[in-house]
Every structure is written in structure tokens, then in C-alpha cells.
Amino acid sequence: MRDIRLLTQMFIPGTLIGPFTQANPGLGGVCTFVGEVRYDAKEQGGVEALELTHYEPLTLPGMHELADRAFERFTLMGLLMVHRVGQMRPGEPIVCVSAAALHRRDAIDAVDFCMDHLKSAAWFWKRERRAGEWHWIEPRAQDAVDLARWQT
Amino acid sequence: MSVVTVVLLGKLADLGGAPELSLAGPLDWAGLKAALPPALAEAIDDPRNRVALNGVLIADKAGLNAADGDEIALLPPVSGG
Numbered sequence: 532m533r534d535i536r537l538l539t540q541m542f543i544p545g546t547l548i549g550p551f552t553q554a555n556p557g558l559g560g561v562c563t564f565v566g567e568v569r570y571d572a573k574e575q576g577g578v579e580a581l582e583l584t585h586y587e588p589l590t591l592p593g594m595h596e597l598a599d600r601a602f603e604r605f606t607l608m609g610l611l612m613v614h615r616v617g618q619m620r621p622g623e624p625i626v627c628v629s630a631a632a633l634h635r636r637d638a639i640d641a642v643d644f645c646m647d648h649l650k651s652a653a654w655f656w657k658r659e660r661r662a663g664e665w666h667w668i669e670p671r672a673q674d675a676v677d678l679a680r681w682q683t
Numbered sequence: 684m685s686v687v688t689v690v691l692l693g694k695l696a697d698l699g700g701a702p703e704l705s706l707a708g709p710l711d712w713a714g715l716k717a718a719l720p721p722a723l724a725e726a727i728d729d730p731r732n733r734v735a736l737n738g739v740l741i742a743d744k745a746g747l748n749a750a751d752g753d754e755i756a757l758l759p760p761v762s763g764g
Contacts, residue, residue: 584702586692586756588738650763656693657762667694667762674763 532609532631533602535594537585539617544627547613555609555631562638563629564646570621580660581625582618590616590654597648601630604644605637612645614655647677685709685751691723693759695732698723710749723757733758 532554534547544565552561568581585591598610609631619625626649630641649655651674658667687708691699699720706718716724726732727744734744735756741747749755 584692584696586690586735586758588756589735589740589758651761653761654758655761656759658693667697669762670760671763 532611533598534609534611534613535591535598536613537591537594538613538615541619541623542613542615542627544624547611547627548629551609551611551629552631557633558608558631559633560635560638561629561631562635562642563627564642565624566626566646568619568621568623568625578621578659578661579663580618580620582658582660582665583614583616583625584656585616586654593654594649597645597653600648601641601645605630605632605641606634607632607637607641610641610645612649614649614653616655644681647681650674651678687749687751688754689715689719690754690756692756693762695723695726695757695759698726699757708749708751708753710747710755712745712747715747715749715755726759727757731760 532551534551548563569578571578594612594614598612601607601610607630611627611629613627615625628642628645630638632638658665685708687706687710689704689706691702696702734741734747735758736747736749737754
């Protein structure tokens with residue numbers, strides 16, 4: 532079972548994960564990661580909102596290619612990959628990746644693999660509003676390190 | 684008149700003053716740069732900023748050739764975690 536989506540509205544991860552698990556009968560394990568918009572401390576400027584923009588012709592096709600690679604690399608029964616776009620408030624879910632497999636290592640590693648690539652190589656541009664002003668989020672050195680883990 | 688749509692992503696939209704521009708076509712790379720605000724024209728030469736034509740990344744920006752109805756997307760590096 533493969534479910535790859537971009538969502539423009541707030542979602543509740545539990546409503547996706549339940550049906551996804553049900554759709555993969557006979558699984559040995561399911562691993563789920565949910566990312567939420569961080570608040571950050573007031574001293575660091577406190578995040579009021581996060582906005583994600585995407586480019587339709589590249590972003591969703593890119594997520595499908597990533598899913599293809601996950602299926603090639605790991606022995607999976609199912610993969611759920613859902614990403615928000617638009618404006619979000621701290622505490623709102625931004626991403627949910629869930630993998631179902633016969634064995635736990637495939638499920639856990641597939642989620643880790645997808646998250647590292649979604650965070651640093653998928654076609655999303657993010658900006659944060661702090662004290663009423665928008666700031667673009669730049670690529671970080673750690674992103675390249677995270678990606679390099681999978682280049683063997 | 685032929686029209687080329689230019690979609691600006693991320694901070695390039697700030698430099699362009701709007702997320703989308705309609706420019707008179709046809710446009711090659713020099714023509715595109717001449718039609719953009721100077722700060723944006725300078726930024727898009729940066730090799731980290733990629734270009735897509737009709738939704739497909741192009742390897743050689745300088746060889747860009749956009750005709751009537753085409754869509755150019757200017758894509759800065761994606762944000763990290």
C-alpha cells in the first residue's frame with residue numbers, strides 16, 4: 532500500500548496511520564515518524580508561523596521518486612508519505628512518514644531514509660515568522676551530513 | 684504577443700517582487716535576465732539556483748529557450764530542517 536500526498540490543510544496523523552496499518556495485513560512491524568512545527572523559545576525569537584511553498588511540477592513527482600527508491604532499497608509492504616504545504620502554526624503536524632514491513636529494520640530504516648531526503652533534498656522552501664517578520668530558512672551543513680549517510 | 688510565465692520560488696520571489704511574472708517571449712537566458720529586476724537577474728546566475736522549463740529541470744541554464752506559453756521556474760536551494 533502506497534500513499535504519497537501533499538496536503539494544504541491541517542491533518543491529524545492518527546487518522547492516516549490507522550487505515551495505513553489496516554491496509555497492510557500480515558505486516559511484522561510498522562514505524563511512524565511525525566514532524567511538528569517547533570515553537571522555539573521566546574529568547575530565540577519564538578516561531579509564530581511557518582510557511583512552506585512548493586512547485587507543483589517538481590515537488591509531488593519528487594516525493595514519488597523518493598518512494599520508488601525506498602521500495603528498491605528496503606523490503607517494504609507499504610509506505611505512507613504525507614507533507615504539508617501552506618501556513619502552519621507551532622505544534623501543527625508538518626510531515627508524517629510511515630513504513631510497514633515484515634521486519635522492523637526495513638520499516639525503521641525506510642522512515643529514516645525518507646525523512647533525511649524530505650528534509651534536505653525535496654522541493655520545499657520554508658520561511659518562519661518571528662516577531663512579525665518573515666525569514667527564509669537556509670540549507671544547513673547538517674542536511675548534507677544526513678544525506679551522506681545513505682550514499683553507500 | 685507571446686507570453687512566458689516565470690515562477691519564482693523561495694527568496695527569489697522577494698527579489699522579483701511577486702511569486703509569478705508574465706514576460707514577453709520568446710526568451711533566451713540573456714533576454715530573461717534583461718527582463719528581470721537587476722538583483723534577481725544577478726541571483727539567477729548563481730549555480731546553486733536551478734532552472735526548470737515546463738516543470739523539467741534544465742542542465743544548461745545558458746541554453747534556455749522559452750517560447751509562447753512556456754513556464755520558467757527559478758528555484759533557489761531548498762530549505763533544510
